[in-house]
Amino acid sequence: MKQVSQILTKTFIYLLPFAVAVIFCSQFDFMESIVKFPNLVLLLAVVMMAWLVAGIYFFLALTFNSHYRERTLVKLANIRERDEREERIVGHASRQTFLIMLAVLISLFALSTVRYDFTQKTADDSTRSITIGHFSLFDLKPEMVTSNHGGVEHQYQSYSIPLSKTGLLLLMVGVQLAAFKLTARREIQRGEAA
Amino acid sequence: MKTKTVLQIESKVHVCRAERRLSQQELADAIGVTRATINAIEGGGYNPSLELAFRIARHFGKPLEDVFFVQETPNQESQS
Numbered sequence: 001m002k003q004v005s006q007i008l009t010k011t012f013i014y015l016l017p018f019a020v021a022v023i024f025c026s027q028f029d030f031m032e033s034i035v036k037f038p039n040l041v042l043l044l045a046v047v048m049m050a051w052l053v054a055g056i057y058f059f060l061a062l063t064f065n066s067h068y069r070e071r072t073l074v075k076l077a078n079i080r081e082r083d084e085r086e087e088r089i090v091g092h093a094s095r096q097t098f099l100i101m102l103a104v105l106i107s108l109f110a111l112s113t114v115r116y117d118f119t120q121k122t123a124d125d126s127t128r129s130i131t132i133g134h135f136s137l138f139d140l141k142p143e144m145v146t147s148n149h150g151g152v153e154h155q156y157q158s159y160s161i162p163l164s165k166t167g168l169l170l171l172m173v174g175v176q177l178a179a180f181k182l183t184a185r186r187e188i189q190r191g192e193a194a
Numbered sequence: 195m196k197t198k199t200v201l202q203i204e205s206k207v208h209v210c211r212a213e214r215r216l217s218q219q220e221l222a223d224a225i226g227v228t229r230a231t232i233n234a235i236e237g238g239g240y241n242p243s244l245e246l247a248f249r250i251a252r253h254f255g256k257p258l259e260d261v262f263f264v265q266e267t268p269n270q271e272s273q274s
Contacts, residue, residue, distance in 0.1 A: 083227035085240050 005061065009072060012054035019051045102176055109169040137167035200269045205262050208236045210254040225249050 022044060034040055061068040081087045113135045142157040163171060211221055218232045225232075227246065234240035235250075242250065242262075251261040 083231050084243055084246060085231040085234060086228065088240075 005057075005068065008054045008057045009061075011050055012058040015047065015051040015054070019048060022048060098176065098180060102173065105169055105173045105176065109166065109173060112164075112166040112169055135166040136164050137170065138162055139164040139167070198269050199266045202238075202265045202267060203241045203262060204238065204265050205235055207232065207250060207261060210256065210261055211236075214254065221250075221253070224253055 034044075062072065079090055081090055115135070140159075140162050142159050145156045147154045147156070161168065207221075211218070216224075218236075219229045222229045222232045225246070226249075231240065231242075235242055247258060247262050251258045254261060
């Protein structure tokens with residue numbers, strides 16, 4: 001199981017630049033010319049499918065498996081804790097990063113609650129207003145794309161995260177604070193148990 | 195004005211190391227830390243934990259206070 005996990009993780013990480021390149025190139029017209037080479041198209045499709053499957057595993061494992069998250073993200077972030085001095089450095093750096101991220105999230109949250117309305121009635125008489133507090137935590141409107149093929153209309157609806165920008169930022173602030181509090185409590189309990 | 199004393203931990207690790215003709219890397223490997231940590235302890239940039247301090251002293255076969263000692267320096271601060 002561990003080997004499968006490693007293979008899927010490496011597949012996702014090592015194919016990431018390739019996938020980004022394919023997605024980037026697909027924006028241009030010259031990519032349409034590769035249709036003339038069916039074997040190449042098949043190879044690209046297989047590679048992209050493998051990357052997608054590995055990606056699904058990667059995101060699920062990161063979310064639900066704490067050991068996997070610890071192992072993978074520590075390596076990705078190049079966190080070194082070989083002795084007590086490095087542990088202390090990581091602790092200080094984490095504290096600073098936590099505070100900076102919290103400040104950024106709170107600032108973005110504050111900005112997301114501000115709405116600036118500008119209304120100009122006439123050339124001489126203008127009305128300007130800044131509205132604070134007109135925000136919603138949820139955004140349940142689906143994104144809709146309509147296509148028409150041979151007189152038959154198709155509608156595609158997609159629902160992304162059902163939170164507005166403000167709601168998402170508030171959630172992130174809450175998660176940051178709760179994660180810190182829970183981790184600190186766990187460390188204290190571990191120290192008391194030892 | 196209130197006079198406070200600041201306790202500064204000094205080390206003689208470099209002296210002990212020179213006596214034994216050990217390199218920083220050799221000492222680090224023997225104790226199980228990185229060379230950078232030994233360098234930081236010798237330079238006064240890092241105060242080791244009690245456990246690590248005892249490990250270093252034990253490695254040199256000396257009591258703790260022969261390797262690490264406290265220097266008191268007066269620090270004048272205005273009373274609030």
